Amino acid sequence: xRILYLSTGLFYKGGIARYSRYQVEALRRIMGPENVRVLSxxxxxxxxxxxxxxxxxxxxxxxxxxxGRVAFVLAGFRSFFDRPGRPDTVVxxxxxxxxxxxxxxxxxxxxxxIVNTYGxxxxxxxxxxxxxxxxxxxxxxxxxxxxxxxxxxENMAPEDRTSVVWDPVDTERFSxxxxxAEALQRYGVAVRPDRFRIITVGRxxxxxxxxxxxxxxxxxxxxxPGLPVDLVVVGDGxxxxxxxxxxxxxxxxxxxxxxxxxxxxDLPDLYRxxxxxxxxxxxGKNRGEGIPLTPLExxxxxxxxxxxxxxxxxxxxxxxxxxxxxxxxxxxxQRAAVERLARDPALRERMGRAARERILQEHAFDVFVExxxxxxxxxxxxxxx
Numbered sequence: 001x002r003i004l005y006l007s008t009g010l011f012y013k014g015g016i017a018r019y020s021r022y023q024v025e026a027l028r029r030i031m032g033p034e035n036v037r038v039l040s041x042x043x044x045x046x047x048x049x050x051x052x053x054x055x056x057x058x059x060x061x062x063x064x065x066x067x068g069r070v071a072f073v074l075a076g077f078r079s080f081f082d083r084p085g086r087p088d089t090v091v092x093x094x095x096x097x098x099x100x101x102x103x104x105x106x107x108x109x110x111x112x113x114i115v116n117t118y119g120x121x122x123x124x125x126x127x128x129x130x131x132x133x134x135x136x137x138x139x140x141x142x143x144x145x146x147x148x149x150x151x152x153x154e155n156m157a158p159e160d161r162t163s164v165v166w167d168p169v170d171t172e173r174f175s176x177x178x179x180x181a182e183a184l185q186r187y188g189v190a191v192r193p194d195r196f197r198i199i200t201v202g203r204x205x206x207x208x209x210x211x212x213x214x215x216x217x218x219x220x221x222x223x224x225p226g227l228p229v230d231l232v233v234v235g236d237g238x239x240x241x242x243x244x245x246x247x248x249x250x251x252x253x254x255x256x257x258x259x260x261x262x263x264x265x266d267l268p269d270l271y272r273x274x275x276x277x278x279x280x281x282x283x284g285k286n287r288g289e290g291i292p293l294t295p296l297e298x299x300x301x302x303x304x305x306x307x308x309x310x311x312x313x314x315x316x317x318x319x320x321x322x323x324x325x326x327x328x329x330x331x332x333x334q335r336a337a338v339e340r341l342a343r344d345p346a347l348r349e350r351m352g353r354a355a356r357e358r359i360l361q362e363h364a365f366d367v368f369v370e371x372x373x374x375x376x377x378x379x380x381x382x383x384x385x
Contacts, residue, residue, distance in 0.1 A: 001111070001380060002035040003027050006076050006101060007094040009042035011049050011058070013261070014203070015167070015293045016118060019143060020094045021053055022168050022365065023116070026372040027092070037079055041072040041098075050263050073101055080105050087111055090379065096121055099133035112138040112379040119147050119290035119312055120210075122156070123283070131156060139379050141165050141372075144291040144312030163375035166315070167293050168368035169300045169359055176302035176356060179273035183266045187234075187259035191273050195228040196342040199274040199303070201267070201294035205237035210287035212280040212308065212328055213243055219331045219338070221250035227342055229255070234270055236261045271301040275348055276341055282328040283310040291315050296363050299323075299355035304348055306337055322355035 005027065007020050027036045038055045045061030057075045059068045080086060092114045093102040102113035115137045126134070134140065134151075140162045142148040152159045184191055191197070198220075202211040213233060220231050233243070233256060240258060247256040262270055271277070277298030281289045288311040295305040295316050305323035307313035314325040324337050341348045361367075 001031065001088050001090065002037065003031055003090050003092055004076070004079055004105075004110075005036060005038045005092045005094070006072075006098060007038065007040045007055075008098060010038070010040040010053060010055055011044040011061075012042065013047075013049055013264075015290075016095065017049070018293055019118075019167055020116075021049070022368060023092075023094070023372065024053075026365075026369045027376075029369055030373050030376065039072065039075055039079060041068065047261060050265065072098075076101055076105070080108070080110065090114060090376075092116075096126070096130055096134050099137065100129050103133040103136050106136075106138070114139045114141060114375075114379060116141050116143070117147060117151065117290075118143050120283075120286055120288045122147055122150055122154075123288065124286045126156075137161065139163065139375060141375050142290070143167055144315050146312040146315065147290050161378075163371070163378060165368065165371045165375055166363055167291055167296055168365045169293070169296050169363045171300050171360060171364050174268050174271065174297045174300035176352070177268075177272055179269045180266075183269040184273055186266070187257075187262060187270070189232055189257045189259055189270065189273060190230075192228075192230075195230050196276070196338075197230045197232055197274040198276045198278055198338065199232045199234065199271060199298065200278050201234040201270075201298075202279060202292075203237045204233070204235045204240040204243060206239045207286065208237065209239065210281050210283070210289075212278070212282065213239075214246060215280060215328060215331060215334075216278055217243065217247050217250060217252065217256060219334045220255065221252045222331065223335055224339055227339060229338065229342055231256045232259060232270060232274055233257065234259045234262050234267070267297070268301055271298045271303060274298075274303060276338065277303045277305045277323075278334075278338075279305075279307055279313065280326060280328045280334060281308040281311060281313055283308075289313050295323075296359060300359040300363070302352040302356045304341060304351035304355055306334065318354070318358065322351055322358050 040055045040058040043058035086109045091102045091105045099115045106113035247253040290312040308328040309325045317325045
C-alpha cells in the first residue's frame, strides 16, 4: 500500500502548507517514507519555509498559472500510471480545489481518494466539479468541527466519510521560555518591561483582512490611556502600508511594531516576548478560518489567546480557561478582555499554563499522527505499522 500525496504547495509559510507538511510527516511515519510519494504544485521560493522538507516533485516557486497547473496534473498522472500496483495506491489531495484530480485517479483504479478541507473554500461558492469531487471522496479530512459540520449540513459529504484532525504544533520548538533579545532587535520589536504586549501573526494581504489586524489596531487605540499596551504584528503583504497609515492616523503608531515576515526559527521568540495572542477573524465569502495555527503556536509558548466566534477558531479556546472566544466586531468586549489580562498578571499566568497544557493534550504531533492513522484506517481497515 502506498500514498500518492498531491499538494498545492508545501513550502510557503501559510497555514495550509504547514498543515500539509505535518500531514506528510505523519503519513511517512505511519506508512514508511518509501511508501509516500509527494508532489507539490508550488516549489520553494526565497521567502518560503526555511527548514528541510523533501518532495518527490515540485513546480515553480511562484503561484503557477495555467502551464504550471497543467504540469502538476501531468506529474500526478505520471506518478500514478508509471509505477506498478495502482490498485494499492491511495490518492490524498491536500485541497478540495484539486480534488477532481483525485476523483479521476480513483476512477482509473486507485484504491481510494482522500481530500483535505479547511474553511473559507467551503462557504465561498465552490464550483460544481469541485463539489462533486468532494462528495465522491472516499474520505474527507477536515481541520475543525465547524467546517465538518458545515460540510454535513450543506450535503457536501456524508458525516460517516469525514474525520476531524486538528492542526498539530511542534511543542518542543514552540514552548515557554525567555525571548532572545537579539532576535527581537532584528525585527525592530522594542521590549519594554513595564508594558503589556499583544501579538498577532498572519498575512497582511488585502485578501486576508478577515484576520482582524485592522480591528486589533482600532481596539488598541480605544484602550484605557493609562494602560501601557503594545501590539506586535508579524507578517507582510500588500495591505501593510494601509495598516501602518491607520496606526499613525489613530495615534498609536509608536505602540504598533510591524515585524514583517519572520523566519520560522525566530517565531517562538516573538511569541515569548508577548503576553497575549489575538487572531479574531470574521467569516463570510472568501473570509474566515478553519482552526488557525498561529494562536495554537502562541498557546504552546504559554500565551492566553483570543480568537473569533464565527468560524473554526473557536475550537482553539476553552472559554475563560486558556483565553476567550469573542465577536470579531465587538471591540468593546475585546478591549475589556485585554484590559483584564493586562491588569491581572496572575490571571494571564494561569491562562498561559492552561493554554500550554491544552496544546500538549490536543495538538502535539504524536496526537496528530494517531488521528491521521485513524482517518486512514477508515479507508484502509487493515492496521498500519
